[in-house]
Amino acid sequence: DxxxxxxxxxxxxxxxxxxxxxxxxxxxxxxxxxxxxxxxxxxxxxxxPPSMLSSPEQQRPKDLLEAEPLVSSEQDILLGRGTLHAKHPGNKNFYKIVDTFIPRYHAAKSKSEKSDLLHSIYRRVLAAGLRFVKHDDGDDRTRRVVTKKEAKEKIGHTMRYRQKLHGQKACRKLSSSSSSSTTTFL
Known part of the structure; x- marks a missing residue:
């Protein structure tokens, strides 16, 4: 043979x-x-090399991107600050997902409950076909898919910010409705 x-x-x-x-x-x-x-x-x-032996989830996305360039899409969640990022279609979809979890995040008592919730959001985002992307360090022209850890940090920051934002909106609604009702009764 x-x-x-x-x-x-x-x-x-x-x-x-x-x-x-x-x-x-x-x-x-x-x-x-x-x-x-x-x-x-x-x-x-x-x-x-470790990249050949590990599962796709264990591989660092940057290692994979060296082989082929990242093509940006509207399904990307852009990491960063400002209106450019906030108004991106992928980020808007991400905010909708996060907003559905705010009541459960607010009700979570322990750090482990909140961590489990962030993992649920991460899975939901991936299931929706979205991916977390940021500019490569020192190069604004190229982007890379971030690691799971970086994505969860982004989810946590966004969750806390959106929770605070929704709390302020609720307070403004209450104060505006109570001030308008007091002027009505005067």
Whole structure:
């Protein structure tokens, strides 16, 4: 028995060798190997970079972006301050999601409850097809998808800010309605 495998396979995809029990004939520069010599060429686990061995969620998005440029979309939640970020369609969708969780966040008693709630928001945001994006350090022209930790920090900041903002709006509504009602009775 001999395997016919392209050299690129031997150098890049060797970790899948257990799946090839039959002879492969692929068009390219082929190398003929016996099963025993093929198996002896499989490198140890330490040979592969961590990005190849970890799951996609464990991989740092910046590592992935080195291979291909990030194309920005309206589904992006832009990290940053100002009206440019606040009025972006992705951020508006994000604020709608966060606003639905404000009563539960306000009712949460412990830090772990709030942390669980932030994780729920994170999952909801990803399920909605949104992603957290920010400018690369020192370069305003390029963006990168942020880590899960950075995304949760953004969710926490936004939650606290929106909770405070909604509290102020509620107070203004109460004060304006009470002042208008007192003028009506005078």
């Amino acid at each position: 001999h395997y016919f495998l392209p050299r690129s396979f031997l150098y890049g995809m060797v970790q899948y060798s257990h799946q090839f029990h039959h002879i492969l004939q692929l068009p390219s520069i082929n190398t003929m190997l016996s099963p025993s010599s093929f198996l002896s060429m499989i490198p140890s686990r330490n040979f592969f």
